[in-house]
Amino acid sequence: MSALVRLEVEDGIGTVRLDRPPMNALNGEIQRGLIAACREAAERRDVSAVIVWGGEKVFAAGADIKEMETMSYTDMVDHSVLLQDFTRALAGLPKPTVAAITGYALGGGCEVALACDFRIAADDARLGQPEILLGIIPGAGGTQRLARLVGPSRAKDLVFSGRFVKAQEALEIGLVDEVVPAAEVYAAARARMSRYVGGPAYALRAAKEAIDRGLGVDLESGLEIERTLFAGLFATKDRATGMRSFVEQGPGKATFEGA
Numbered sequence: 001m002s003a004l005v006r007l008e009v010e011d012g013i014g015t016v017r018l019d020r021p022p023m024n025a026l027n028g029e030i031q032r033g034l035i036a037a038c039r040e041a042a043e044r045r046d047v048s049a050v051i052v053w054g055g056e057k058v059f060a061a062g063a064d065i066k067e068m069e070t071m072s073y074t075d076m077v078d079h080s081v082l083l084q085d086f087t088r089a090l091a092g093l094p095k096p097t098v099a100a101i102t103g104y105a106l107g108g109g110c111e112v113a114l115a116c117d118f119r120i121a122a123d124d125a126r127l128g129q130p131e132i133l134l135g136i137i138p139g140a141g142g143t144q145r146l147a148r149l150v151g152p153s154r155a156k157d158l159v160f161s162g163r164f165v166k167a168q169e170a171l172e173i174g175l176v177d178e179v180v181p182a183a184e185v186y187a188a189a190r191a192r193m194s195r196y197v198g199g200p201a202y203a204l205r206a207a208k209e210a211i212d213r214g215l216g217v218d219l220e221s222g223l224e225i226e227r228t229l230f231a232g233l234f235a236t237k238d239r240a241t242g243m244r245s246f247v248e249q250g251p252g253k254a255t256f257e258g259a
Contacts, residue, residue: 002033007040012197013190014047018054026108027064028079031086034112038089045258048201049096049193052116053186059101059125060109065134083108083140090115091141091212094205096196100189101125102182106164111138114145117208119175120189121167122182127175130162148215150174200238201258206230 004020016037018024041047054060063083071079090097090112099105099113101121106128113119113127121127129142137143138159147155150173158165170176180188196204206229214222233239238256245254 004030005033007037012048014041014050016052023061024054025064034086035089048197051189053100058103059105061104062107087115087141098189100185111140111142118177120178121176125167126164128164132162200256202236
């Protein structure tokens with residue numbers, strides 16, 4: 001894992017910490033570090049949920065433009081694979097994820113946030129996809145995930161204009177799920193992720209997969225994905241535990257093993 005990205009684990013919650021001051025510009029090293037951190041978080045049984053956190057000042061203010069400025073077309077053909085892979089790794093992490101956004105989440109930083117299941121923003125945060133101002137478009141999933149999250153018309157407004165969105169507007173259009181004072185962002189993210197610690201890990205994984213894969217297909221195909229995943233959970237210990245506990249004690253009292 002890169003020195004610019006580290007995974008810290010405490011009480012069942014993994015924090016993927018971006019640490020490239022002053023703005024956490026997402027160069028190739030930090031992108032590869034994110035992939036490695038996501039793989040480790042996915043494999044570790046002591047990690048039930050994941051927070052992506054850029055620190056108290058800034059989430060990530062975008063890709064490293066200095067790194068990209070001198071790239072040729074053939075250079076970018078190769079690099080664009082990494083651009084998509086690092087957000088794919090985060091989106092595909094089979095555990096609940098939340099972006100804890102302070103300061104700026106712009107360009108690639110916004111795309112990292114979009115790849116999470118939830119987004120919590122500081123009340124003074126700014127989000128956006130300003131790539132159009134550089135004569136390009138989002139390349140790490142922004143055109144696709146943003147449109148699926150806020151709808152095509154709003155996504156086109158943000159991508160076409162490159163404007164920055166304040167936290168309150170981001171909440172109103174569904175770009176973020178919660179807005180809190182800047183000093184409380186990380187604590188709010190931990191509170192949200194703590195709901196899943198000790199939960200039925202394979203059921204959570206199946207729920208995430210069913211929703212995410214279902215969004216990309218027609219309804220009948222989505223229902224078949226759901227049916228298959230639902231049936232598969234009957235092979236888990238947690239399903240037996242949950243149902244037995246419900247019958248004997250009522251809902252919400254089961255103690256799951258994550259197996």
